[in-house]
Amino acid sequence: MRVKWLATAVVAVSCVAFVAAGAGSARVETAPAALDAKPAHGFVPSRNASRARPTHVLQLLWHNGPVMHSTAVLPVYWGSSWSNSSFVGDKVSGLNTLYSGVGGTPYARTNGEYTDGAGSVNTSSISKSGNFTDTSATPSGAPSTTQVLSEVAKVTNGHPVANAYYPVYSDQRRGSAGYCAWHSWGTVNGVLVQFAFFFDLTGDSGCDPQDTSANGRSQNLEALANVTGHELSEAVTDPHGDAWYDASGSENSDKCAWVFTQPVTLKNGNWKIQGNWSNAAYSGKTGFANASGQLGCLYN
Numbered sequence: 001m002r003v004k005w006l007a008t009a010v011v012a013v014s015c016v017a018f019v020a021a022g023a024g025s026a027r028v029e030t031a032p033a034a035l036d037a038k039p040a041h042g043f044v045p046s047r048n049a050s051r052a053r054p055t056h057v058l059q060l061l062w063h064n065g066p067v068m069h070s071t072a073v074l075p076v077y078w079g080s081s082w083s084n085s086s087f088v089g090d091k092v093s094g095l096n097t098l099y100s101g102v103g104g105t106p107y108a109r110t111n112g113e114y115t116d117g118a119g120s121v122n123t124s125s126i127s128k129s130g131n132f133t134d135t136s137a138t139p140s141g142a143p144s145t146t147q148v149l150s151e152v153a154k155v156t157n158g159h160p161v162a163n164a165y166y167p168v169y170s171d172q173r174r175g176s177a178g179y180c181a182w183h184s185w186g187t188v189n190g191v192l193v194q195f196a197f198f199f200d201l202t203g204d205s206g207c208d209p210q211d212t213s214a215n216g217r218s219q220n221l222e223a224l225a226n227v228t229g230h231e232l233s234e235a236v237t238d239p240h241g242d243a244w245y246d247a248s249g250s251e252n253s254d255k256c257a258w259v260f261t262q263p264v265t266l267k268n269g270n271w272k273i274q275g276n277w278s279n280a281a282y283s284g285k286t287g288f289a290n291a292s293g294q295l296g297c298l299y300n
Contacts, residue, residue, distance in 0.1 A: 033153035037145040037186040040197070041241045042234040042251050044227045046206030047258055049178040057294050058246035059279045060255075065242030066116045068194075068235065070125035072164040073099045077131065078151050079138040079171030081200075087171065092131065094221040095169070098228060099128040101267035106300030107229070110276040111252065114237040114244045121236045129161070138170050142177045145184045148197045153188045160188050165235050166195040167228065174199040180207035181227040185240050194239045196231045198224060209260060211272035222272060229264070229273035230257065252277040256290045256297035264299055275299045 075095060081087040102108050103126035112123045132155035139147055152166045160166065174180065183196040201207045201223035208219060209226040217225075230253040237244045238251045245251045255277035263270035275297040281287030282296030290297050 033150075033158035034189050035146060035149050035153060035186065037149040038184050039241065040145050040182040040184045041249075042181075042183040042196075042231055042238070042254065043179040044181045044207070044230050044253075044257060045179055046174070046177075046204075047208075048206045057282065057296070058248055058250070059282065059296075060114070060244045060246050060252060060277060062114075062116070062244055063242050064116075065238070065240050066118070067114055067121045067237055067243050068163075068165075068239055069118060069122045070127075070163075071103075071122075071232075071236055072127050072129050072161055073232075074129045074161065074164055074166050075099070075131050076151060076155055076166055076168040077133045078136075078168055079200075080135050081171035082133050083135045090218050090221050091169070091224060094217055095224060095228065096128065096131070097268050098225055098266065098271065099126075099232075101269070102126055102229075102232070105266050107264045107266065107273070110278060110298045110300065111233050111237050113278060113280050114252070116243060123236070126232075126236070129164070132156070138172050140172070141175065143170075143197065145186065145197075148184070149186045149188065149193075149195060152193060152195050156188070158189050160191055160193045162191050162193070164193055165232070166193055167198065167231065168195060169198045169200075169224065171200050173202075174204065174207070180204070180223075181231050183231045183235050194235050196235065198227060198231075201227070209258075209272045209274075213263070213270070213272070215270065225271050226273050229253075229271070233276050250277075255294075259288070259290050259297060261288050262299060 104124040108123040111121045114121050148168050181198040185194045202220040208223045211222040233253045234251040256275045264273040277296050278298045281298045287296040
């Protein structure tokens with residue numbers, strides 16, 4: 001949901017050394033980066049979080065903001081545990097596979113009906129670029145959007161790719177936080193980026209899609225994959241919180257959270273990922289039911 005829980009601010013931060021996997025050797029950034037982090041939205045509520053469900057259908061409405069017409073994805077792995085191979089497991093390789101295989105798929109096309117003045121979401125132009133790994137300690141508890149954008153500034157030396165999407169994967173558990181992930185946007189030295197934050201979901205029943213298929217993936221990868229699909233879909237359809245959401249503030253993935261009816265087929269295999277809301281599917285009576293029984297969710 002587009003709940004504005006996290007404070008934002010324009011701040012100056014000093015960046016230090018980091019390890020960039022696949023992106024060259026460690027570097028030291030000494031100049032401060034000017035940050036303008038916006039509110040978090042698109043929260044994935046935990047399965048056991050208390051939340052009101054609408055009793056009548058609310059279609060998504062366009063609020064005049066932009067959608068994504070191409071999406072470069074650059075994941076960031078943040079925290080000291082990312083230096084531990086047993087913690088890393090199959091998470092990085094699995095998320096690489098997911099991001100590399102989503103563009104142009106029927107699942108990605110569930111976002112394609114949403115438009116702005118320049119056209120619809122480009123669901124084919126979703127590309128995976130290099131990863132960043134920063135093994136410095138993460139903040140304890142739930143970070144603010146400014147802290148997460150500061151991390152993006154740090155690993156990119158204050159020069160992120162303009163309009164790219166930086167999903168930041170923490171090694172911290174969510175504790176008492178009632179959500180699994182969120183997305184946001186902001187600027188680093190005047191450069192616009194989209195970004196997201198994900199807790200470590202290892203053994204977290206509240207954020208687990210409970211995939212029982214024999215696909216060989218770990219529980220923590222499956223949990224991250226589901227919320228990754230949620231945040232990616234919302235980042236392309238409502239990147240700045242002013243494009244597509246309904247009268248309650250729910251974005252397209254919010255409206256179908258934690259409902260699974262079939263595997264999602266990407267270019268490199270099947271995944272247990274929730275569907276996305278489609279106004280057209282609801283109007284045409286071709287969607288499946290969300291948690292409120294509203295027939296507007298789609299996988300393809």
